[in-house]
Amino acid sequence: MARLTLQFPEDQYCFNTLLTVRVTDINAAKHLGNDSMISMISEARALFFFEFGITETAADGIGIIVTDLATTYKAEAHARDQLLFEVGVMDFNPYGGDITFRITRPVDGVLVAMAKSGFVFFNYQSLKVIAMPAEFPGKFAKVNWLA
Template identity: 25%
Template sequence: MFSFEKIRFSGDFFYEDYFNVRFLDLNAGNHLSNDKFLSYLTEVDESFFRSKNKTLSNIDGCSLFVARSLIEFKKEILYPERVHIRIGLMDIKKKSVIFYYEMQRSDGVIACKAVKEMAFVRNDTNKVINPNDVSYIFNS
């Protein structure tokens, strides 16, 4: 039996950024489309790695691939809005890393919580590496 659990995080955030909601990101209900939430989380990942002079496709010779994601929608985000997204390190496993995300509206209300489990894959061998090999990135 499968069940969705509430997303809980008690750790520290290691990165944050702000994004302006674009008109093109709205759905027919005139609020941020659900699929755009995941796009924004990917944008904040790229922003974080760029701040470390890396990219999602070149992190010490690896690319970062999403294995699983879960988004808990809390409140609507309307246009125009400036969202604040924070990333925390939830867990490092043998072959994956789990990031926690919190997206807030400009009034401070949490609009969504999310987790993404991701794997670092070597670009030259296409093999998954132990995330501890690159975990220094999250601590610097």
């Protein structure tokens, strides 16, 4: 069975934030559960967008919708661990692109996970994918475009 491999250019990370693993994030195996990691990735994405002045859904119904999420786990995280989420964007296309995440435990430098989340711009009133607003890519200096 093929395994997923996620590797991203070092220079594309443009935001980072620390999040703490809560006791309620721990699963029966006594480590950070997959569902909680997805929630933490979503929180890091929301903080990233806020930092760059991007609303996930504006009053006019124009917003961003997640199209996919891929995550590879490299190490366990436990309750009260601080995790550093480094966030970037890449592979823009006319409708969206990818948000990338490198998640480490800063206390020992251990890589906990890598993730990539696809997104497109979406009109929640017409329920249709729309073109990326012209001002969006200008917020990010080092982003590649897909053909």
